[in-house]
Amino acid sequence: MNDIKQALAAARNRKTPSGELNEAYRQFPSNVQLGQLLAKHPNTPADILVEVGSRHPVELVKNPGFQLLFLEKPEFWNDLDRHAIGAICSMSQVPRVVVDLLLKDQDASRRKLLVENHSGLGLNDLRHLAADPDEEVRVAVAKHANTPPDALQSLHNDRSPRVRIALLNDRTPEALLAQMASDSDSGVRSWVAWYTRTPE
Helix, strand or coil, rough: CCHHHHHHHHHHHHCCHHHHHHHHHHHCCCCCHHHHHHHCCCCCCCCHHHHHHCHHHHHHHHCCHHHHHHHCCCCCHHHHHHHHHHHHHCCCCCHHHHHHHHHHCCCHHHHHHHHHCCCCCHHHHHHHHHHHCHHHHHHHHHCCCCCCHHHHHHHHHHHHHHHHHHHCCCCCHHHHHHHHHHCCHHHHHHHHCCCCCCCC
């Protein structure tokens, strides 16, 4: 397959076998359009999906075999870079398998990406992440638009002043802001006094 037009035609055809897709990719590994088509093609071999998936994560999630990929190549998830994970988490419909993988991810920076980029993150997921061992993750939860009141209350009692300061946002109830005015940390009290929504 020496012609890029042939390669693109093969990648557009949902019935093209994996061997031909492999050949097309090996001939034109840096072609962006081909990479996008291969990322969502149901017959693309797993090793190629790992390569094109990091460059085209949104297309990868549209691949009918996306969830099966984690069974076939569990290490695939670890090979995705921060950009790819952020792009997937920014989608309007983030696959549940992705949320579950990130909730259990040992890398705190990946859990933080989930909170910062997934605007539709569920209430129970946010409750779970409000108790995350990593301070940066808890700061992100404090700022998230969907964090429920009970999780905000638990973050108000967080050991980290940075997490408590992150509660100074439009979603924190005024009653909680009033409680924060008597925080044990003088830095938190100063921020609360400065914050315009704090009740008199």
